[in-house]
Amino acid sequence: MSLNKPTVVIVDDSSSVRxxxxxxxxxxxxxxxxxxxxxxxxxxxxxxxxxxxFLDIIMPExxxxxxxxxxxxxxxxxxxxxVVISSKDxxxxxxxxKELGVVEFVAKPMxxxxxxxxxxxxxxxx
Amino acid sequence: xxxxxxxxxxxRGSYAAPQKTHLGVGGNTSCVEIRSGDHLLVCDGGTGIIPxxxxxxxxxxxxxxxxxxxxYHWDHICGLPFFQPAFSPQWxxxxxxxxxxxxxxxxxxxxxxxxxxxxxxxxxxxxxxxxISPSKTxxxxxxxxxxxHNVHHPGxxxxxxxxxxxxxxxxxxxxxxxxxxxxxxRRRDEFDDEEHELLEQIEIEERDAELxxxxxxxxxxxxxxxxxxxxxxKRGWGHSCYVDAVNxxxxxxxxxxxxxxxxxxxDDEKINAIHHDCMQIVRERKSxxxxxxxxxxxxxxx
Numbered sequence: 039m040s041l042n043k044p045t046v047v048i049v050d051d052s053s054s055v056r057x058x059x060x061x062x063x064x065x066x067x068x069x070x071x072x073x074x075x076x077x078x079x080x081x082x083x084x085x086x087x088x089x090x091x092f093l094d095i096i097m098p099e100x101x102x103x104x105x106x107x108x109x110x111x112x113x114x115x116x117x118x119x120x121v122v123i124s125s126k127d128x129x130x131x132x133x134x135x136k137e138l139g140v141v142e143f144v145a146k147p148m149x150x151x152x153x154x155x156x157x158x159x160x161x162x163x164x
Numbered sequence: 165x166x167x168x169x170x171x172x173x174x175x176r177g178s179y180a181a182p183q184k185t186h187l188g189v190g191g192n193t194s195c196v197e198i199r200s201g202d203h204l205l206v207c208d209g210g211t212g213i214i215p216x217x218x219x220x221x222x223x224x225x226x227x228x229x230x231x232x233x234x235x236y237h238w239d240h241i242c243g244l245p246f247f248q249p250a251f252s253p254q255w256x257x258x259x260x261x262x263x264x265x266x267x268x269x270x271x272x273x274x275x276x277x278x279x280x281x282x283x284x285x286x287x288x289x290x291x292x293x294x295x296i297s298p299s300k301t302x303x304x305x306x307x308x309x310x311x312x313h314n315v316h317h318p319g320x321x322x323x324x325x326x327x328x329x330x331x332x333x334x335x336x337x338x339x340x341x342x343x344x345x346x347x348x349x350r351r352r353d354e355f356d357d358e359e360h361e362l363l364e365q366i367e368i369e370e371r372d373a374e375l376x377x378x379x380x381x382x383x384x385x386x387x388x389x390x391x392x393x394x395x396x397x398k399r400g401w402g403h404s405c406y407v408d409a410v411n412x413x414x415x416x417x418x419x420x421x422x423x424x425x426x427x428x429x430x431d432d433e434k435i436n437a438i439h440h441d442c443m444q445i446v447r448e449r450k451s452x453x454x455x456x457x458x459x460x461x462x463x464x465x466x
Contacts, residue, residue: 128402147348
């Protein structure tokens with residue numbers, strides 16, 4: 039992994055959603071780390087701070103909001119820029135995500151263009 | 165009655181419906197009792213938990229129970245402040261629901277009993293209360309084992325799979341089926357041709373993941389709150405249309421479906437008509453699935 043490139047992490051159990059992300063980063067100078075498992079992602083994030091984290095809500099092992107709540111307890115991730123991407127697009131989830139300091143809440147599905155724009159916006163200063 | 169059964173104490177969604185035109189189905193909100201021998205599991209604490217508590221205080225020879233919550237919307241917790249066993253030192257009650265920790269679960273349950281919303285706080289509960297920490301391995305309660313999964317409803321909401329008496333019972337009180345499918349249909353124009361193929365895969369993955377959670381289960385208790393007409397006006401409210409619920413259960417090869425979380429504005433006649441429609445769908449699809457209306461007082465032997 040290049041030390042100079044910002045890292046973007048995606049946690050989503052959908053392989054097709056992850057494929058969207060693979061397409062989106064092609065023109066970008068970023069590293070992409072993808073996790074299908076919330077638990078595997080949490081282990082990785084205990085020692086890594088990405089420039090941007092994309093997080094699904096409904097996952098088999100743990101919901102994304104509880105995941106983020108736990109992540110925020112780690113000093114390393116008090117302020118990690120996080121985008122929630124979810125098919126579960128309810129106002130109450132948006133409020134809960136906002137309280138956890140997410141920078142964006144985006145309803146699935148996301149186009150590659152929309153993903154690319156978000157990555158550029160939030161990794162520009164990395 | 166065998167020593168393993170489930171009983172519906174509250175079957176309404178959203179709010180209680182005590183009108184006499186509704187009482188054939190029942191007016192209390194979500195609460196299901198599951199018994200296996202001396203072990204008692206209660207799913208949700210809507211107003212249905214109030215008569216359950218009265219029954220337990222009057223007739224029960226047990227003194228311990230586990231109460232699990234799908235989520236903390238009022239219709240699922242509002243009976244708890246009136247749940248007599250919680251105020252009795254004879255009882256040991258374990259609580260579980262969505263939350264990061266046992267303290268988190270306690271906070272969510274007890275906040276509804278704080279001033280000015282209720283005259284006494286949970287500190288007045290005299291039962292031996294325990295809040296269970298979330299565990300990756302699920303929960304064991306005597307001969308019953310429980311696991312949970314996330315469902316489509318505002319806020320973190322669980323569905324529960326309960327293994328009891330050699331059977332799988334799945335309790336999904338609140339869930340909007342095919343939410344993503346509707347979202348994709350609405351926004352298809354935003355995507356290019358290559359993305360359209362991926363969208364189809366996403367839709368299939370999401371549907372399969374939802375079906376896998378309930379596939380082949382013996383008994384499914386599922387949200388069927390709306391008619392197609394009402395669902396058109398209430399998409400995104402976190403509840404299912406009964407047509408989707410029946411088709412979903414048939415697709416997952418469920419053996420017995422109980423339509424649950426009935427809309428409080430629907431009277432007995434309307435819910436009977438819903439049942440008639442559901443049976444028609446079952447026949448048209450040549451399914452062997454049993455499909456019933458969950459009604460208050462209904463006991464299902466396990």
